Amino acid sequence: MARYVLRRILLALPALLGLVLLTFVLVRVVPADPAAMLAGDAATPAQIAEIRARYGLDQPLWQQAVTHVRQVLTGDLGSSIFSGRPVVEEIGFRLPATLELTFVALLLSVVLGVPLGLLAALDHNGPVDQIVRLLSVGGLAIAGFWLAIMLQLVFSMELDLLPLRGRMDVALGNPPRFSGLFLLDSLLAGRFDMAGNALKHLVLPAVTLCLPGLASIARFTRSGVLETLQKDFVLYARAAGYSPFRLATIYVLRNAVTVTVTQVGLLFGALISGAVAVEAIFDWPGLGTYAVQAILAADYKALLAVTLVVGVVYAVVNVLVDVVQALVDPRVAEQLK
């Protein structure tokens, strides 16, 4: 298993290298000129040329690409041409915020989506199935930004139950930094007031973000369970007198979720891209808002770094998905040996 994981990681490297090159070319061929942006409106052409030379932007594109890849390979993602700070440092602060949000959203999708799918399948074409179908169509169809604003209006503005924006009340400060995940760090520090506050801040953005994932997980689980229920081994288990509850919850579900697990890996990409809009609306200081700022400022170093980090996270999640798959299905584990 360990060898398999290692091999998967090694296999992800060429893909990531391709990602670095491709995004570099894409970012550099767009007609925005970082040097001009950096120099400001009042700059003279000479000043712009000077900045261009300082950042190596006057070199041929291929040479810039080689330099960029070489820097990335040595772990140097460069500095933001906007703030001047190393992008690694800036991302280091923002990545945990996004990870915290996406993990909680993913958790909600799975914890709610799998049982909903199971219930729908067990009541095939019955009322529960219809309700879940309606919910999942809604979850996929409702635009996240609209829902986010509605939730803010209802739960923050009208009912005043949940905070409107941010990760934590400013008055509380930040928990001592350990993982960068406020919820975890608060708990580790024994600050339950902070944990509660972080959780409150998480609710609305996480609910907004989880809906499409929840909907598709419910659908996949439902079809997985329906398919599994047709299997001979379910009939056999019924004949052998398994308890119907255990049959459905453990025996059938474990087969059914093999499809769902793969789905979760794919979903993670959608979650991260969905996070851009959600973070912007809830003013969540994550990678999404950072990427938006970088795009608007033509801060190509920051943008390239964000893309790479997201690519790495995505690759890691997919290796994890394979590991989980092997844990769920021993036949997969066998193939990995």
Place this chain on the structure above:
Amino acid sequence: MSDMLADSPEAAPSLLSVRDLAVHIRTDGGLARILDGVSFDLPPGGTLGIVGESGCGKSTLLRAILGILPKGARVPQGQVLFQGQDILRAPVRGRIGFIPQDPYLSLNPVFRAGDQLLEGMRRHASGSRDEHRRKLVSLFQAVQLPEPENALDKYPHQFSGGQRQRLLIAAALACDPDLVVADEPTTALDVTTQLEILALLRGLTAERGMGLLFVTHDFGVLSAVCEDVAVLYAGRVADWGPTGNVLADPRHPYTRMLLACHPDRATDLVGIPGTVPAATAQPPGCRFHPRCPIARPVCSQAVPEPLRIFDGSRVACPFHADPLPEVALG
């Protein structure tokens, strides 16, 4: 051969008694009358084979006995009595062991064999989990499963097909049932393994005094395993009697033609003209009459009652003594 007419209340109670059983399933194509007026008896410790073509209702019959009829199935008439108890209303578990048709598909691939077998015992056998484990290991020895001690911890895919079928036989015996129901348990296996498994199954059930209900479409298997046979056609029993007699001297035109189709017996292979009617469109009267070479007008009007003949066999054809035309017998 005991008298199989268990109609009179004084007769010794059968282990399994199917009385005038009908099973209907609503389908998109209309009402499927899968089984219609099926009756037979299985004495304690006896062996009965159920034969018939695919689509004749064998599987539905088994599912009715096992209490796992599909959703939408209705039982408009009849009873299935197990030790005198109507199990259609209250299915019994544990006292009827089941050996499924396909050992490859009948075990859940993502659970250890032991966990799957122990779940049924947990619910339906007395004793602790440790006792159940020991019991299974001793049954694994009895069914000659290699490395019986380790088998519980293996996953299904780590066994061969023959080994899985041994595993399932052990599982069927695990709760000390009085009846074992086997659904073509050897069709998925190669011929050499088939014979071993059959001998094993017959030996183990006989040794333990268990009744065996055995579904097959293989006459060779039938004569090797079953004392009695019931031939099913389109959801009705055509012939029911001692296997030797039915095979040597088949009565119902369907059974006669079916046996004539068998490659071992036929001098010249001919099939039975026509096809098994769809369960949603059963012909009136005798369901075999559209394909029967000796059908008379009455056959399309009246459902033939099973007739008792000299050896205790029953045949659902009033014209069973009529000769069939040569061409129909090949």
